[in-house]
Amino acid sequence: MTIWYLLLCIVFVLIGALIGSALSMLPGLHVYNVIGFFLLFYFSAGLVLDSMLMVLMLIGMLVSYAFVFTIPSIYFSAPDDSTMFILMPSLRYLKEGRGHEAVLLIASGALIGVLAIVIFVPLFMGPLSIVWSIVSTHLHWIIGAVIAYMLLSEFPKDFGRHKNPLHGLKEAWKTILAGYLTFFLSAILGLIVFNKTIVPAEHAFQSLMAPLIGLFATSSIILNLISKYEIPEQNIPKSIDTKPKELLHGAVAGSSGGLFAAFLPAVTAGVGGYMASHGFAQKGDKSFLVSMGASRVVYYVGAIALFFLPVLHLRRGALAMGINLFFTPESVQQFYLVDMGIAIAGLFAFFVVVYASKFLARRIYKINPKTLNLIVLGIVILIVYFMTSWQGLLIMAVATAIGLIPVLFNSRRSHCLAVILVPIWLNMSGISLGGLFGLW
Amino acid sequence: MKGFAHFLAGLTTATFVVVIANMYYGQNIIATEIVVHKALIIILGGIFGILPDTIDFRFAKYLQRHDYEVDMDEWSLDPQLVADTLAKAIDQAAEEKREVNVMLHTIKISSDQWRQYTVRFDTKNKKVICDIGPIISGFEKRPYINSYLPPEKSHAEASFKADLEYNYDEVTHVDILSGPDFSFFPEGDNKVRADFIPWHRRWGHSITLGVMLAPIGFMLYGFTPMGWTAFWIIMLGYWSHILTDHFGLMGSNMLPPFTTKRVPGFKVTRSMSTLANVYTNYLNVLLVIFNINALNYALAGKDYLSMHWLSYLGENISYSEWYVVGLMNYIVYYILPPIIISYLLVSWIRRRKGVKELTDKEARSAEQLEEIGGVNV
Numbered sequence: 001m002t003i004w005y006l007l008l009c010i011v012f013v014l015i016g017a018l019i020g021s022a023l024s025m026l027p028g029l030h031v032y033n034v035i036g037f038f039l040l041f042y043f044s045a046g047l048v049l050d051s052m053l054m055v056l057m058l059i060g061m062l063v064s065y066a067f068v069f070t071i072p073s074i075y076f077s078a079p080d081d082s083t084m085f086i087l088m089p090s091l092r093y094l095k096e097g098r099g100h101e102a103v104l105l106i107a108s109g110a111l112i113g114v115l116a117i118v119i120f121v122p123l124f125m126g127p128l129s130i131v132w133s134i135v136s137t138h139l140h141w142i143i144g145a146v147i148a149y150m151l152l153s154e155f156p157k158d159f160g161r162h163k164n165p166l167h168g169l170k171e172a173w174k175t176i177l178a179g180y181l182t183f184f185l186s187a188i189l190g191l192i193v194f195n196k197t198i199v200p201a202e203h204a205f206q207s208l209m210a211p212l213i214g215l216f217a218t219s220s221i222i223l224n225l226i227s228k229y230e231i232p233e234q235n236i237p238k239s240i241d242t243k244p245k246e247l248l249h250g251a252v253a254g255s256s257g258g259l260f261a262a263f264l265p266a267v268t269a270g271v272g273g274y275m276a277s278h279g280f281a282q283k284g285d286k287s288f289l290v291s292m293g294a295s296r297v298v299y300y301v302g303a304i305a306l307f308f309l310p311v312l313h314l315r316r317g318a319l320a321m322g323i324n325l326f327f328t329p330e331s332v333q334q335f336y337l338v339d340m341g342i343a344i345a346g347l348f349a350f351f352v353v354v355y356a357s358k359f360l361a362r363r364i365y366k367i368n369p370k371t372l373n374l375i376v377l378g379i380v381i382l383i384v385y386f387m388t389s390w391q392g393l394l395i396m397a398v399a400t401a402i403g404l405i406p407v408l409f410n411s412r413r414s415h416c417l418a419v420i421l422v423p424i425w426l427n428m429s430g431i432s433l434g435g436l437f438g439l440w
Numbered sequence: 441m442k443g444f445a446h447f448l449a450g451l452t453t454a455t456f457v458v459v460i461a462n463m464y465y466g467q468n469i470i471a472t473e474i475v476v477h478k479a480l481i482i483i484l485g486g487i488f489g490i491l492p493d494t495i496d497f498r499f500a501k502y503l504q505r506h507d508y509e510v511d512m513d514e515w516s517l518d519p520q521l522v523a524d525t526l527a528k529a530i531d532q533a534a535e536e537k538r539e540v541n542v543m544l545h546t547i548k549i550s551s552d553q554w555r556q557y558t559v560r561f562d563t564k565n566k567k568v569i570c571d572i573g574p575i576i577s578g579f580e581k582r583p584y585i586n587s588y589l590p591p592e593k594s595h596a597e598a599s600f601k602a603d604l605e606y607n608y609d610e611v612t613h614v615d616i617l618s619g620p621d622f623s624f625f626p627e628g629d630n631k632v633r634a635d636f637i638p639w640h641r642r643w644g645h646s647i648t649l650g651v652m653l654a655p656i657g658f659m660l661y662g663f664t665p666m667g668w669t670a671f672w673i674i675m676l677g678y679w680s681h682i683l684t685d686h687f688g689l690m691g692s693n694m695l696p697p698f699t700t701k702r703v704p705g706f707k708v709t710r711s712m713s714t715l716a717n718v719y720t721n722y723l724n725v726l727l728v729i730f731n732i733n734a735l736n737y738a739l740a741g742k743d744y745l746s747m748h749w750l751s752y753l754g755e756n757i758s759y760s761e762w763y764v765v766g767l768m769n770y771i772v773y774y775i776l777p778p779i780i781i782s783y784l785l786v787s788w789i790r791r792r793k794g795v796k797e798l799t800d801k802e803a804r805s806a807e808q809l810e811e812i813g814g815v816n817v
Contacts, residue, residue: 131729133742134729134736134744138732144483152491279448279718
């Protein structure tokens, strides 16, 4: 490898990071949707670009997305499946004029997450491959256990005021049953989407976009539209004022959760992150926000590192699968090149997040929240329409209705993740339920 | 322990049961069901591992009846009402020789703001002291500085006559979500014992209930080897929760209806301790991996962990020998060193920084308070 080729690699990583950063600012747009189009373009252009350079550009896009999507999640309240958990504390921060602080905490977690991938994934190459060999035939019950934990770990959020025990039970179970209803409906939606291509065939690779946006983004935007709140003037602190212990605790928990999610199919960063936050007995919003930043980055970027990791080559996530269409990782040198790309893109995206957040924090309070949310809703609808046609809008509308159930009944929004978890789990367990819905 | 630790402990117990059941029934009946036929039996361990808290927080909490409920709002803050009610309940329990329950409700101001108040039992001077505190913000519990009340409006005391036995931290904070409740039990002449959150860790955290739930295994798989395996997974998974909780301070009521009081815990750790939770989870995850490897080895003859000590025993060793020696080796090489090294490191840092350890009473209260409203689960 010449020095010129190495420099070219860095340039392509930065180009990818720049494109990824710009696109990630758009609420509702997932990097995987954009990467899908890039791959189509790449294949139709006859693979003119060196495949490693294309890989590095795509990795730059993914890394910057993992960082920069924090901005629309916090300032525009349009989360995806992995940022929905940060919505509650971050919205609280935003309402207290501390939106930028929340962004900095998440970005710090994300930066530590990148460091963890760059340093620890190569170090644990051997153990990771052994663990994978052991657990790969047991994924059906491991993912089943994740689902069981999600369902059993939600507890009533009542305030203890009841006329009698029956009334108390009714009030308590209202939340829990709303959660179970969300889980059930999301699972059915997932089974339909996974088994039948409702969106036009040319958009089939985007079929998960509409349900995910409906479940997490539009439902949050609608909640913001119907609730009364003001965005106050935002404070721009010089430091995040966090104890190293909080930072470390959050980063370790988040990185572990992200790695767990990157390692297992169907489990996403949000689920991994919140399981890790329970596993590491996390306390406090700051540590939680740091952990969610780390978890998200380790989930998205770690999946790519695991794909390139010699002796493992685990295909997780849409990017690894997309890259695998034109590239087969073979050498340790390629792995370290990818590792370098991740580090450079991560550092670049960190500064993008910090400066973009500062820019928005200075201006966001001047915009009426209702107007802002209407604009965001408009953008999201347009994106879904252009990417998946009117059929996608229909799926999004159904998903939004499901996504509103936990929001209105104060149950956990993570139940919406049944849309991915259940179909994949059933598939791995050899259980076929598609016939129930006339899907085949 | 946190709910996650209980869930994992249940799963770990289940993996031990399936490995032992696989050895007991032979011909890899259990391993084949799990690996080849994709049976989900191991999940039962996790489900029944977390079930005791599910029962307490989803059912038992709501079945608790209260003789008195103190429910103030921001416009009728009355510390005297709180102190008088508690003092009255203590004396009533002693005089009427019956259990008297009191519920202290939280004071919610907005979706993210609560008025905090504290209750203190001064057992020496036989007084209940209530202090109304500041308005606090959500889960971070940051006080709003200008929200404190003047001392004459925020403080009240009430005397009681009975001798009170109170084994928790003197000060109880009532702030977010659901408030705490107290049970006062008559115990001999003019003596009253106070229990904090009386519905928790009673019948739902008992060995008795674990035994009663175990036959569900037969309902799921019939009287087959899988049914018996499920029976043991459910029972031992349930007991794993009680055992894990018992390493803390509060303990559980082990054998209702034969026993009525909580048996105090081993006092080895605190349930809310980050370190204790992390170590428990680390231990469980590693043991699950070992047991899955053991199942794979039984079924396909592939030992991915290949423990070093096994090489001393030669090639003609039985499966049970392989399992026991391999497990010992695994614990000594992979489980203990990280725990011991990190524990020593953390202890050294704490000593250097002069971090004060909680007293038993403080820790017991913190353990209880954390669990109100399912915060701990």
